[in-house]
Amino acid sequence: MVELDPPDAPHPDVALAVQQVRVRFGATTALDDVSFTARYGGITAILGPNAAGKTTLLRAIAGLIPHDGAVVVAGIDVARLERRERARRIGYVPQHSRLDAPLSVFGVVAQGRYAHRGGVDALRAADRAAIEDALQRVDALDLAARSFAALSHGQRRRVVIARALATGARLLLFDEPTASLDVGHALAFLRLARELADAGAAVVVVLHGLDDARRFADDGVLLDAGQVVTAGPIARVVAAEPVREVYGVELIPDAALGFREAT
Amino acid sequence: MTPPRLSLPVIAAATGLLVLASLLVGHGALGDGELARTFLELRATRALAAFMSGAALAIGGVALQALFRNPLVDPSILGTTAGASLGGQLAIVAFQLAPGWARPAFLVPEMVLPIGCLAGAVMALAILLAVIRRTRSELAVLLTGFLLSTLFLGIGALLVSMVQDSFELGRAIIAFTLGGVGGAGTRHVLLGLPLVAAAIGALWLWARPLELLLSGEDEALTLGVDVPRVRFWTVAWVAVGTSAAVAIGGNVGFVGLLVPHVMRPVVGVELRRLIPATALVGGAFLVVCDLAVRAAPLRAELPLGVLTGLIGGPLFLVLVLRSQREAAHG
Numbered sequence: 001m002v003e004l005d006p007p008d009a010p011h012p013d014v015a016l017a018v019q020q021v022r023v024r025f026g027a028t029t030a031l032d033d034v035s036f037t038a039r040y041g042g043i044t045a046i047l048g049p050n051a052a053g054k055t056t057l058l059r060a061i062a063g064l065i066p067h068d069g070a071v072v073v074a075g076i077d078v079a080r081l082e083r084r085e086r087a088r089r090i091g092y093v094p095q096h097s098r099l100d101a102p103l104s105v106f107g108v109v110a111q112g113r114y115a116h117r118g119g120v121d122a123l124r125a126a127d128r129a130a131i132e133d134a135l136q137r138v139d140a141l142d143l144a145a146r147s148f149a150a151l152s153h154g155q156r157r158r159v160v161i162a163r164a165l166a167t168g169a170r171l172l173l174f175d176e177p178t179a180s181l182d183v184g185h186a187l188a189f190l191r192l193a194r195e196l197a198d199a200g201a202a203v204v205v206v207l208h209g210l211d212d213a214r215r216f217a218d219d220g221v222l223l224d225a226g227q228v229v230t231a232g233p234i235a236r237v238v239a240a241e242p243v244r245e246v247y248g249v250e251l252i253p254d255a256a257l258g259f260r261e262a263t
Numbered sequence: 264m265t266p267p268r269l270s271l272p273v274i275a276a277a278t279g280l281l282v283l284a285s286l287l288v289g290h291g292a293l294g295d296g297e298l299a300r301t302f303l304e305l306r307a308t309r310a311l312a313a314f315m316s317g318a319a320l321a322i323g324g325v326a327l328q329a330l331f332r333n334p335l336v337d338p339s340i341l342g343t344t345a346g347a348s349l350g351g352q353l354a355i356v357a358f359q360l361a362p363g364w365a366r367p368a369f370l371v372p373e374m375v376l377p378i379g380c381l382a383g384a385v386m387a388l389a390i391l392l393a394v395i396r397r398t399r400s401e402l403a404v405l406l407t408g409f410l411l412s413t414l415f416l417g418i419g420a421l422l423v424s425m426v427q428d429s430f431e432l433g434r435a436i437i438a439f440t441l442g443g444v445g446g447a448g449t450r451h452v453l454l455g456l457p458l459v460a461a462a463i464g465a466l467w468l469w470a471r472p473l474e475l476l477l478s479g480e481d482e483a484l485t486l487g488v489d490v491p492r493v494r495f496w497t498v499a500w501v502a503v504g505t506s507a508a509v510a511i512g513g514n515v516g517f518v519g520l521l522v523p524h525v526m527r528p529v530v531g532v533e534l535r536r537l538i539p540a541t542a543l544v545g546g547a548f549l550v551v552c553d554l555a556v557r558a559a560p561l562r563a564e565l566p567l568g569v570l571t572g573l574i575g576g577p578l579f580l581v582l583v584l585r586s587q588r589e590a591a592h593g
Contacts, residue, residue, distance in 0.1 A: 045435065062485050087487030098332070098479035101532050111475050115487030119471045 004187030012250050013039045014075075015171050015202030021069035023053075023060055029226055030056045031067070036221045040170065043136065043193055045213040045234065048223035049247055054097075054206045057223065061204070062092040068075045073171055087115035091164035091172045095179060097156065103231040105159050108136055109144075133150040134165035138192065154185050162194070172196060174205040178212060187261050190216040210251075214238045215258075222246060257262075269529050271539055278543040284302050285310050285554050311552040312447035313567075314546035315459045316512035317522075318342070319504035319547020320383045324519020326466050329473045329534060330494065333401050335582060337519030339503045339575075341404070342411030344516060347502075347509035349415040350383020351376050352422050352436055359432045373450045376439070377458065380506035387411055388498045416514075442513020442568040444553055462504030463542050469496055470534035515556055515568040517575020518545055524582065566590040 008020045008123065014222040017039040023031040031053045038044040060067045063078060063086055068100050071078050073089050081089070091112075096236065099108065123131075135141045138158040148159060157177070164172060174193070179185035190212060197203045197218075207213045213220055213234060221236030222229045224246045240251045286306045324337035338344045358366065358375045394407045423440055425432040438446055472493045475483040480490050500522075508515070522545040523537065530540040549567070552574075556565045 007264070014479075059481075064481050064484060083489060084487035087485060090485065092485035094482060097482060099477055099482070101477045103474070103477070103532055107533060111478075111486055114471065114475060120468060262309070 009119050013041070015040045015073065016044075016204065017070075017072040018057075018061065019070040019072060021057070021060055021067050023056055023067045023085060023226075024064060031060065031226045034046075034221075034223070034226070036071070036202050036228060038171075038202050038219065040200055040202045041197055043197050043205060043216060043218075044216035044219045044221065045237075046204065046206045046223065047210065047237065048229075049214055049225075052223040053226040054223055055175055057209050057221075058092075058173050058227075060206070062173055073127065084115040084118075087167055087169070089169050089171060091167050093161050093164045093167035093174045093177065095175045096154075097160040097176070099160070100149060101192065102147040104144070104145040105135075105140065105146050105148055105151070106131065107132070107149050108159055109162045112163040115167055127251040128166060130166050131162075134162040137195070138162045141238050154181070154188075157189075168231050170200065171202045171204070174203070175262055176206050176208060179208055184258050184261070186212065187259060191261065194198075210238050268531060270581050271364070271530075271536065273541075273542050274530070281547050282310055282314060282550050285550050288554055289560055290558070294402065296515075308449055308452055308522070309444050309447060309553065309557075310550050312444040312452050312455070312511045313485050313549040315455055316444060316508040316515060316546075317518055317549025318546035318554075319459045319462055320515060320518040321510040321522040321541045321548070322375075322463055322466055322519075323501045323505050323508075324545075325523045325534065325537055325541050326469075326473065326497050327519070328523060329477060330490055330497050331395075331404055332477060332479070333404060334524065334581070335401070335405060335520070336408065337517065338384075338501065338508075339412070339514070339516030339518075339524075340520060340579070341391055341408035342577050343505045344514050345412040345419075345502065346387025347384040347416035347506045348440065348514040349419045349422075349508060350379040350386065350506070351439055352379075353383070354379020355436050355439060356422060356426055356432065358428070359435070360420050373454055376574075377454060377506060377510040380510045381502060383415070384506040384509070385499070386501040392494070392498065420560060439513060441566045442515055442580075443556070443564065443566050444549075445507045445557075445564060446513045447511050448531075451511055455511045458507035460504055462500045462507070463482040463538065465500040466497065466504075467535065467538045469493060470499070472496055472536045472537055511551070512567060512574040515523065515549070515571050517579065518549060518584070519572075521575050521578055522548055545593055 008255055012191065014037050018034055018036050021031055021034045022029065027151065029105045034043075034057060046057060048054050059065050061071050063071075069210060078086050080091070110127070113123065114129060117123070117127060132141065135144055140155065140158045140162055143155060143159065146149050148156065151159065177189050181189065193203050194216060205217070207217070217234045219232060220230040220234045220235050222242050230242045238251070243249060243251045286303055289302065289306055320338055323343065327336050327338065327341060328334050358372065374546060390411060391407055395404050420439060422435055423433075425434055472483070472488045475486055475488045476490065478492060484490055511583045523541050526537060526541050526544055530536045549571075552570050553567055556567055556570055
């Protein structure tokens with residue numbers, strides 16, 4: 001584990017510092033010189049039109065694709081971390097999990113403890129507590145004994161989120177979590193993201209809807225063609241000028257339909 | 264609805280009783296004390312050989328099904344047993360034809376076959392992995408396995424026909440190619456036992472990261488799994504187990520497909536439980552199959568692989584049709 005030198009050391013609130021990240025796929029440059037920060041206790045939305053590089057950026061942060069530049073989590077360049085150490089610091093939830101096996105829900109969430117206990121050790125009290133806490137947070141404690149394969153789409157998603165929470169990571173990455181959800185489920189997810197952030201996590205989420213981002217995120221990163229157009233507080237990112245520049249549309253303040261969860 | 268779960272001790276006890284009972288069945292009568300002892304020894308060696316072979320092939324199926332995230336693969340369908348078989352055939356020929364000075368003194372004849380089989384199994388799995396790295400299609404995996412299997416069996420058949428000039432060599436290679444545990448001696452069993460035991464133990468130790476691979480490589484990586492290492496060692500230990508099974512019992516197909524499929528509803532999909540349960544029941548399954556070919560009123564003994572093929576072939580078709588149906592409705 002290598003700590004950065006004091007002059008580079010970020011503010012203690014900074015969970016993630018993406019520094020001049022560049023990703024190439026063959027001759028095409030998917031991400032070019034991307035830099036931004038995300039903080040603990042906040043939701044940072046990664047925004048942009050189709051093919052802007054949002055998912056690529058999230059995958060680069062998660063360590064799934066090779067890149068130039070640095071991804072610094074809690075002051076440590078993750079390239080220098082051993083893979084299990086990295087898994088304990090970064091939780092990643094893909095848009096669609098490929099898991100489809102009839103494992104027990106408890107067993108699936110227990111997979112999140114792999115980075116702590118390895119391939120052979122039995123579950124310790126701390127592991128059990130983390131698993132139950134994770135299930136509780138996504139409101140799935142009552143599903144623990146069920147078979148994952150028998151769950152609904154929405155339940156599966158909550159269990160996969162619980163698995164990421166069980167890693168104990170304080171940086172959580174979500175790839176388009178609301179893309180295939182109806183408005184009710186999308187709101188439920190965004191409320192969960194807010195709860196996680198309020199509990200001290202740094203939530204970085206790829207979103208398609210600018211209205212959702214505006215209402216739920218604290219900060220935003222607007223990408224276009226692999227480059228950052230603007231990054232910072234969400235009100236400055238989802239604003240008339242950058243939206244016109246990137247999407248070619250006019251923002252109408254307070255014009256969209258608004259929804260909230262029924263009480 | 265969770266199906267009733269059988270505990271491992273119950274499965275182990277039932278398996279043990281079945282294997283013991285199999286010793287009492289056969290053509291020879293056990294009335295004569297001295298003769299009975301010999302019969303029982305022969306049958307025990309044979310049962311142990313069948314058990315080891317079945318256990319190794321069955322866990323090979325479990326491990327490959329997890330690795331490829333595909334319930335339709337097993338060492339025979341992916342060409343691993345055919346590769347091991349071809350490796351064994353080449354080893355027999357090379358050993359017989361090599362001049363005396365080229366045979367190292369430490370190389371006892373019983374060791375030649377397992378070494379050849381291991382080389383063949385590793386080669387088969389390496390080619391398969393290299394080909395399918397470029398695709399994620401399940402169909403491509405199955406087709407590649409089928410092509411490899413056909414290719415290896417074809418080369419093997421060519422080899423068999425080429426060496427018929429030498430009576431001894433021809434006999435040895437045909438006996439091995441037909442398969443069956445009838446020819447397995449105590450030395451074969453003693454040589455295979457540590458390999459099979461090591462393969463089962465090692466795959467059990469890799470079970471947890473292998474199970475994380477059920478979510479695909481990306482999710483496993485982000486949960487801390489060293490995916491290339493898990494893939495390498497899974498393939499390596501499946502190759503060791505399969506080659507020991509083929510060296511002992513020849514090219515026996517479908518065990519790795521059939522047994523895990525039957526065991527999943529019984530013990531669940533968790534690999535820590537499924538691997539030992541499948542090893543036990545896979546072993547017992549081949550003991551029973553061998554009993555059937557031993558006791559069948561046929562003039563010549565039916566090769567073991569023919570019987571498992573007769574059972575496994577139709578089942579494979581059923582599984583393919585069911586998975587197509589699930590995909591269509593899914």
